Amino acid sequence: MRAALYFTPSADSDLTLAAADWLGRNPFNGEEIRSPSSAADDLVAAPRRYGFHGTLKAPFAxxxxxxxxGLEREVQAFCAEHRGFRVPELALGRLGSFFALVPAMPCAALTEFAANVVRHFEPFRAPLTEKDLERRRKSALSPRQDALMCEWGYPYVFEEFRFHMTLTGSVPADQLDEVEVVLKSRFAAFIGKPLEVDALAVFSEPEPGAPFQVQxxxxxxxxxxxETHA
Structure with a gap:
């Protein structure tokens, strides 16, 4: 079993419900919104399994x-000592060949919060195996990213951190523009609006390859x- 520490909106938020409808699965209750059988579902297979989220501490044994x-108890204690904050504006980001909701501009509070999560919960993480390292290194990491992966279990932390709430897997080049138009329409109610980071979620993967679920x-x-004053 693996665990992960993510941000995800509340179970009843409009964004959670919109993302579950798009991805075809709700990680809060495991509900399959639709069966993963259509060609369109190939575009969301990976984010569908992980559940709608923004990574703070990537999945770890x-x-x-x-x-x-014990991890859940420590997350509860951590949250009791850390204040929520607002990402001023969300945007639809095209990150290479996939799409995600991302901060429209750098957010220092988010970067600091993510770094605190990575450091605080490091004792809970088992070291990466050689197989884990080999798999990660297929992504052509920079020397700095490789060093971060070896020390912290994930290459995209601290100065390499880029918060994103993934909406697709890799999209074929000839479909990128079409998918972008669809996503801008589906998530129009959230693009250009703030995101309240009000919680830290514990997700779990009960067994290898199983869908992640909110614990x-x-x-x-x-x-x-x-406060504003006239």
């Missing part, structure tokens, strides 16, 4: 002496409300 219940989603301390 639990270190010896740790279990999922718990403890809330952060409510974000400070900016």
């Amino acid at each position: 639990l270190a010896e002496g740790y279990d999922l219940a 718990s989603r403890p809330l952060l301390i409510p974000a400070e409300i900016e």
Whole structure:
């Protein structure tokens, strides 16, 4: 079994429901919105399995002496000491050959929060196996990314971190423009709008290749409300 620490909106949020409808699966309850059989579903097979989320600490096997219940308790304690915040604006990003919802501009609070999550929960992560390293290195990592992977289990942390909530797998080049138009329409209600980061979710993969599911989603301390004066 593997665990992951992600941000995902609440189970009843409009964004969660829109993403579940697009991907064809809801990770909160495991509901299959549609059977993964159409050609269009090939575009969402990978994000469908992982569930709609933004990665903070990528999937990891639990270190010896740790279990999922202990991880959940520590996430609860962590959230009780950290304040939520707002990403000012979401955009639809084309990241190479796939699409995701991304911050429209750099968000220092998000970058700092992700780094804190990576560091704080590192004791829970088992070391990568040689097979894990070999698989990751097929992505042509830079020397810095390779070093981060060896130390932290994932190459895209700290200065390499790019928050994204994945909407597709790799899209063929001749379909990119068409898929972008569809996504801009499907997620129009969220593009250009803020994203409230109000929780840290524990996802789990019960067995290799199984769909990831939400185990718990403890809330952060409510974000400070900016007061305006006339």
